[in-house]
Amino acid sequence: MVAVFLLAGWPVYRLTRPAASVVTANSSPVAATTTDSPETKSAPLELEAVFAPAPADFQLKNLDRTALAGRGPQARFTGRWTTAVPPEGVDLVVQAHWSTVTAGSSNAAAPAANPAAAQVTVRFPDGRKVEKSFWAGENGTVDEVFTVPGEPAAATP
């Protein structure tokens, strides 16, 4: 039972402990730049994606553009993404796959599978920060939407 709790809690510990160092993906993260609309100026956003355990692959997408992407065995990825952020905000689609990890098991007698999780953090040039955690579904994937607010009042302090 203790082992089960330790296994289940490991991703949470990994995602919440202070980072000793930042490991950047071997392949340079893909950075996209958008064209400013008349009312909206572009901002260089710092993106960070942390996984527990390391994913097979992942990407953060906005519309048809890839903002950040990478593959395991690294579990932490960073990159700069320059984009227009209107007052309505922007949506990042978070897609990640784990090849050997599933969220649960249909066999109650089997050992509990190690749950997989991702945490995405977006930092604005003015110091604002927004972040969100995602848990893998039963098929070992995350396919969700993270809304980055455009209004400073809606951001996480």
Add this chain to the structure above:
Amino acid sequence: MMHPFSRTFFAVLAAGLGGVGLASAAPLKVASLSTVLSDVARNVGGDKIQVEELVKGGVDPHEFQPSPSDVQLVADANLVLVSGKGMEGYLSKLEEGTDPKKFVNVGNKVGNSLKLKDDGKTIEDPHWWHSVANVKKATDVVRDALVAAAPADKDALTANAVAYQGKLDELDQAIKLKVAELARDKRKLVTSHDAFQYFARDYGFKIYPIEGVSTAEEPSTRKVAELLTTIKKEGVKSVFFENLQNPKVITQITKETGATVGGELYADGLGAPGSDATTYIGMLRHNANTIVDALK
């Protein structure tokens, strides 16, 4: 004194007869004043209930008035599902003719209301089903009402509700991913009447309705003129009509603004048989796909 064997024999016999009685019991009669609630009830109740739809797919609930045969269906029903939040203006008259305790005002129990200004008055927006989260709550309300009426079926009804809520979670995620194909500053929705505020709140849209909350209203010339200005100023690409509305005003707007007709949305309930909105899940998928594909 009865022999222990006899006691056991009669107990088994009684249990067997009871089982026969349950198996052959008529399904619970559930009358519904909402096409969405009819669908929820079918998903939760399965073969344990018989749904009598007073308001059928493709019928405008704002305009619906119960007929004498509808009143009889309500009288015969064990439960009556009500959309609530002021949608059924005839409700008090319907309650007069039968036991008011069997009416389940689902929308009011769901809560989570949006307030709207309509014709100078503040009202609750009755179109609560355009929020998937609200329909998940409605599923709990319907399950509880059915279990209270048929406690013997509690396990089956509970399992059905859990399974349906899982499908609603998948629907919500699918809509979020679909809507993410559209930049948030392009999420501007011009519709025939003001029915999509819950959808707008959940998925980040701004609504510009031509009419008010009820379809019974006609848009004023002034309101149409204001809307024309807004559509041009905001650069709205497409406008939408509804399955129950006359698209005449929409056509006028597209001519004067250059916006295209984005397609038909289901606002006030499920579509008629043969449409792709004969279920709640089908209706919301249709609406989300139609909106996003037109505004992209």
